[in-house]
Amino acid sequence: MAQVSLRKIVKEYEGGVQAVKGVDLEIEDHEFVVLVGPSGCGKSTTLRMIAGLEEITAGDIAIGGRVVNDIPPRDRDIAMVFQNYALYPHMSVYENMGFGLTLRKFPKDEIRRRVENAARILDIGNLLDRKPKALSGGQRQRVAMGRAIVRDPKVFLFDEPLSNLDAKLRVQMRTEIKKVHQTVRTTTVYVTHDQVEAMTLADRVVVMNHGVIEQVGPPQDLYHHPTTRFVAGFIGSPAMNFIPARLEQGSGALRLALPDNIALPVPPERTQRYTPYVGRDLLLGIRPEHLTEVKATGKQNIATFEAAPEVVEPMGMETLIHFWIQGAEICAKLDPAVPAEPGRKMTLAVDLNQMHLIDPDSGRVL
Amino acid sequence: MSGATVAQPADSAPIYHKAGSLRRERRRALIGAYIALAVFVVFFLTPPFHMLMTSLKSSAEIADLSGNPWIVSRPTLENYWALLSQGSYLTHFVNSVMVTVCVVAITMVISTFAAFALARMRFWGSTALATGVFLTYLVPETLLFIPLFQTIGGLGMYNNLWAMVLLYPTLTVPFCTWIMIGYFSSIPKELDEAALIDGANHFQMLWKIFIPVALPGILAATIFAFTVSWAQFLYPLAFLVSSDQMVLTVGIISDLIRGDTFQWGMIMAGALMAALPPLLVYAFLMDYYIAGLTAGATKG
Amino acid sequence: MSSLPPGIPAAIAPPRAGTLQRLARRRSTLAFLMTLPLIALIGSLVIYPFFYALYLSMLNKRMTKFVGIDNFTFLLGRETFQMVIWQSVIFAVGAVVAKAIIGFVLAHVLHALPDKGQRKWRGMLLVPWVIPPAISTLAWWWLFDPSYSAFNWALAGIGAGPVPWLGEANWARFAVILVNVWYGAPFFMIMYLAALKSVPDQLYEASAIDGATGLQKLRYVTLPMMRNIISITVLFSLIVTFANFDIVRILTNGGPQDSTHVFGTYAFQVGIQSGDIPLGAAVSLFMFPMLAVFAIFILRGVSRRSKEMAG
Ligand SMILES: Nc1ncnc2c1ncn2[C@@H]1O[C@H](COP(=O)(O)OP(=O)(O)O)[C@@H](O)[C@H]1O
Ligand SMILES: [Mg+2]
Numbered sequence: 005m006a007q008v009s010l011r012k013i014v015k016e017y018e019g020g021v022q023a024v025k026g027v028d029l030e031i032e033d034h035e036f037v038v039l040v041g042p043s044g045c046g047k048s049t050t051l052r053m054i055a056g057l058e059e060i061t062a063g064d065i066a067i068g069g070r071v072v073n074d075i076p077p078r079d080r081d082i083a084m085v086f087q088n089y090a091l092y093p094h095m096s097v098y099e100n101m102g103f104g105l106t107l108r109k110f111p112k113d114e115i116r117r118r119v120e121n122a123a124r125i126l127d128i129g130n131l132l133d134r135k136p137k138a139l140s141g142g143q144r145q146r147v148a149m150g151r152a153i154v155r156d157p158k159v160f161l162f163d164e165p166l167s168n169l170d171a172k173l174r175v176q177m178r179t180e181i182k183k184v185h186q187t188v189r190t191t192t193v194y195v196t197h198d199q200v201e202a203m204t205l206a207d208r209v210v211v212m213n214h215g216v217i218e219q220v221g222p223p224q225d226l227y228h229h230p231t232t233r234f235v236a237g238f239i240g241s242p243a244m245n246f247i248p249a250r251l252e253q254g255s256g257a258l259r260l261a262l263p264d265n266i267a268l269p270v271p272p273e274r275t276q277r278y279t280p281y282v283g284r285d286l287l288l289g290i291r292p293e294h295l296t297e298v299k300a301t302g303k304q305n306i307a308t309f310e311a312a313p314e315v316v317e318p319m320g321m322e323t324l325i326h327f328w329i330q331g332a333e334i335c336a337k338l339d340p341a342v343p344a345e346p347g348r349k350m351t352l353a354v355d356l357n358q359m360h361l362i363d364p365d366s367g368r369v370l
Numbered sequence: 371m372s373g374a375t376v377a378q379p380a381d382s383a384p385i386y387h388k389a390g391s392l393r394r395e396r397r398r399a400l401i402g403a404y405i406a407l408a409v410f411v412v413f414f415l416t417p418p419f420h421m422l423m424t425s426l427k428s429s430a431e432i433a434d435l436s437g438n439p440w441i442v443s444r445p446t447l448e449n450y451w452a453l454l455s456q457g458s459y460l461t462h463f464v465n466s467v468m469v470t471v472c473v474v475a476i477t478m479v480i481s482t483f484a485a486f487a488l489a490r491m492r493f494w495g496s497t498a499l500a501t502g503v504f505l506t507y508l509v510p511e512t513l514l515f516i517p518l519f520q521t522i523g524g525l526g527m528y529n530n531l532w533a534m535v536l537l538y539p540t541l542t543v544p545f546c547t548w549i550m551i552g553y554f555s556s557i558p559k560e561l562d563e564a565a566l567i568d569g570a571n572h573f574q575m576l577w578k579i580f581i582p583v584a585l586p587g588i589l590a591a592t593i594f595a596f597t598v599s600w601a602q603f604l605y606p607l608a609f610l611v612s613s614d615q616m617v618l619t620v621g622i623i624s625d626l627i628r629g630d631t632f633q634w635g636m637i638m639a640g641a642l643m644a645a646l647p648p649l650l651v652y653a654f655l656m657d658y659y660i661a662g663l664t665a666g667a668t669k670g
Numbered sequence: 671m672s673s674l675p676p677g678i679p680a681a682i683a684p685p686r687a688g689t690l691q692r693l694a695r696r697r698s699t700l701a702f703l704m705t706l707p708l709i710a711l712i713g714s715l716v717i718y719p720f721f722y723a724l725y726l727s728m729l730n731k732r733m734t735k736f737v738g739i740d741n742f743t744f745l746l747g748r749e750t751f752q753m754v755i756w757q758s759v760i761f762a763v764g765a766v767v768a769k770a771i772i773g774f775v776l777a778h779v780l781h782a783l784p785d786k787g788q789r790k791w792r793g794m795l796l797v798p799w800v801i802p803p804a805i806s807t808l809a810w811w812w813l814f815d816p817s818y819s820a821f822n823w824a825l826a827g828i829g830a831g832p833v834p835w836l837g838e839a840n841w842a843r844f845a846v847i848l849v850n851v852w853y854g855a856p857f858f859m860i861m862y863l864a865a866l867k868s869v870p871d872q873l874y875e876a877s878a879i880d881g882a883t884g885l886q887k888l889r890y891v892t893l894p895m896m897r898n899i900i901s902i903t904v905l906f907s908l909i910v911t912f913a914n915f916d917i918v919r920i921l922t923n924g925g926p927q928d929s930t931h932v933f934g935t936y937a938f939q940v941g942i943q944s945g946d947i948p949l950g951a952a953v954s955l956f957m958f959p960m961l962a963v964f965a966i967f968i969l970r971g972v973s974r975r976s977k978e979m980a981g
Pocket of ligand 1: 017018019021022023041042043044045046047048049050
């Protein structure tokens, strides 16, 4: 087990595509770090550089304090789980899991001990004689993980391991992965494009975009304190609403002037923080879950305004409504008991304690 | 094109046709199909059938112009017995086997390594080489046998069975390499990477992953190499003269035709036994045989 | 947690000296070594003989003097050789057209059968392709025998006169084409069948819903989808048929009166049997331009096909 350090790593593919543009990241021992971001943002490339499957154009990668830039994958003491599992189709589950140890000339009974141990952790003891073809998607997934566990490596690397599973199994395997990590406690780097997966699994989430890290932090942090518009929009489902707003000096307090003559008072404790931006056109970021029907909570800094939903989506445990303010689509999350009908005006409450103000030019959260 | 060639009924008003007429049309198409098939099966199997009949006849029955040439009235195995007990048929058979085994082994070693390198390890000129391999596969043996005749003579290998082992690979290796490039390329790249992480070097990757996973392709290539070397006719005809060096394809005619006397019964018996190995391979490994046949054009 | 058993240093082997780049370089060296036997084989037994053939073809019969292109002009002026050119073209084109049509019909017929029966029929129909042609042609030779021909016996049964299968020029030309068609049609059949199977059923269903008749389906769905494989197979077969040796050599040995010689058999007769190596080499080389043109077209088809499959 070990820490992993990425220091200013850059990857430029032949042909000049810069897939990773200077990534800095320190991963602690035992930590579960998830790289998340939209497709093509350089997550896999980063992971594959850690694995040694891609050359590093610039920068350093260290595993357990040892710089591994020039060390081939087999000597890095890592294990990897691939999206399509990459199980050897001609080997039984047992042989698949033991292959790495066989190549490293481990004694037979040691291999058996380790494979059986991993099989117990993953609950696949009864599948050891089967060929991958005879396994279901979830079982293959477990075998792929078993192959990693058996090696007892310093680092686990996962590249979108759940993307080939159906939705239900994905949730189930997510829990499974978390459980395995709690058992073996191996440092893990996990790549996914699914922010829910990232939030649920990670000790720390690394949000990437266009080959750079946007923000690193524990899931709750990213949710409550995104530092960029990209992270604010990427984390959370349904995504945060962005409404054009002008920051104005009201009588005593700051005020946000929204289109359609809606004006919202800025919470007094944020006055100082936002004063430099008075008079500027900004974006108000507010999550659907903080834009609800009027409730009697007695909380401070709740403002109300009127809107007519254009689309109503009952989800069961909540109802989503969509409406437009000057071209900006807004989504709000209502209690299913609240009657909502397309076209009928209703009063909505905004929890301004949860608001974010974003500078549209720099994309930074103020 | 007859109506029999189309499975679906050719109905001009598809919205209105009734289930009954549909079934009837389909039945008629199927019957037409079977008739066409039967005609061609008869055409295709006539020579081997006639070969078998003749091989079971005595010389006297063959020479008897009043009998029916298509059927045998007093079947006998004397032709087979004569071939196997005297003369050099057995020598030719053994020679054929020896040459074929060596050629198949050489071919598979050369083309497996080459295909692995060309499919997985990009290096300078590798694409050009892959194209070159394909072009070589298109070079017919009739184009180069005369300079090869000189070269073989220069090497002192004229009338030497081993010259065949040297030459046949030019006919087998290109195609085998080509189809194995196709099979190897279809193995997902993650499999190599998993093996790399598991600690395999390139030879282990080839031996423990690629060859077992691409086994159907290897088998198809092996069958191809076998059929080509078993069937080769021009090179042995041009380069081998003495009976003890000959292989089956040339041995049968050179031994059993003396001047104007044709021992047709023995020729047919010998031909039938010579055709047997490829037929057996085909019968038992038909799917691989066909895969190899079609892979050349459907892969890569 | 790390529980390495004793005596297993391999697992924690110290890093090899050298960078990944050097590893990559070593990998391409290794790759080159792996292809070396292939390169050596092609170089020494295909490319070198080709240039050697060019050299040989420019010598005189005793191979003592350089004569330039005299052998080629000499051949072109000879009536026998002009006949060889024509016969090669007729033989190749005639046989390939017939094989292509028969193969196409058979593939369609087979494709229409239920899967289970298909296998059995396909198995029987491929037999001519499986028997080595040098062997099966012996059976044909016997079937065409002037006095014992089983075909003529059957024809006599329906009152038709004996056919001089191999004794008369045009009949002999027909006979060699017939045997070649017999041998090669199964190959076309199997290629087309593979192509037919790769046409998705939904296309036929969609066209049926659009109101296409059987022939329209053939014209607008099947043929366009198979165009590439048809052209590759035809070109490939043109090369093989054009360069054929076995069938003509055994069946007629070029006779009667050199009327059935193709390039391969004529080169053999001139170069090996009559011992005029340079002239024989020249005969073979006449095939080259034609083969090269076919090969270029095949290569284009194959690369287009692999692009389609990648895209
Ligand atoms: N082998 C390659 N050659 C060239 N460009 C590549 C290669 N692999 C990935 N890329 C490019 O690098 C970028 C990042 O890819 P990747 O790391 O796979 O993204 P993802 O975050 O979806 O895993 C993409 O724009 C991709 O097109
Ligand atoms: Mg990826």
